[in-house]
Amino acid sequence: MMVMRGVISLIVCIISLFALPAYARTVISVTIVEEWVDDAGGRFTAVDPAPIPQGIARFGPFRVIDPRRAALVDATDARSPRAFAAMMRAYPQITTLEMVECPGTDDDTANLMVGRMIRAAGLITHVPAHGSVRSGAVELFLAGKERWIDDGAEFAVHSWQDNYGREARDFAADSPVNRAYVDYYQSMGMSAPQARAFYDMTNSTPNADARWLTAQDMRGWIGQGSERQRAVRYADVTTQVTAPKIAYLDLGRSIP
Secondary structure, three states: OOOOOOOOOOOOEEEEOOOOOOOOOOOOOOOOOOOOOOOOOOOOOOOOOOOOOOOOEEEEEEEEEEEOOOEEEOOOOHHHHHHHHHHHHHHOOOEEEEEEEEOOOHHHHHHHHHHHHHHHHHHEEOOOOOOOEEEEEEHHHOOOOOEEOOOOOOEEOOOOOOOOOHHHHHOOOOOOOHHHHHHHHHOOOHHHHHHHHHHHHHHHHOOOEEEEEHHHHHHHHHOOOOOHHHOOOOOOOOOOOOOHHHEEEEEEOOOO
């Protein structure tokens, strides 16, 4: 039973995917990119986007930049594990996944599978300056055997929500749907307390909003910064930008 976490944006379209029994992911695509930085610790949105590499080959949301580097430039979906496997067969010398424009995923089960494939392949995950890693894509960043973050990179997290409007806080902390994420974080090298703290942090922001993390914020969470740097900066997304337009569409698609 898997709950799906949304992809974060200013203008959104929500697609409810039926799981078993009734959990869904929110799909949100970015269409506006600006920046507001509050030195007192306020809200900011995406900086100017990093250039999207065309690459020498395409495999779903992945672009092969050269024989040793690939990039993630779109949301993952149910086809992404197969696309990733095909890319690694064709270019087995790839060592680094550049995370350029990563809005999240349409299929959480597949997304976590891709994350485990990234770890099994021993890839480095790298977020360049102005790279944007949001929602379900954060799980893919954490999958890197080594994780590199350039200054100017950004991350965003929020709670998942099912198609009845329930979020992580509406379920017991040790429920299977919550344990799935904590177990994943532990499999990516976090201790049990670290995994629980990180998961609680992501779910402390409602699905309709977003908690944005700077490069330094995320370095703190993955052990590349001080404990003080874990006090991430965030605010209600509606306080400084126009409230997003949301449309709901049930596709009736089952998740294995």
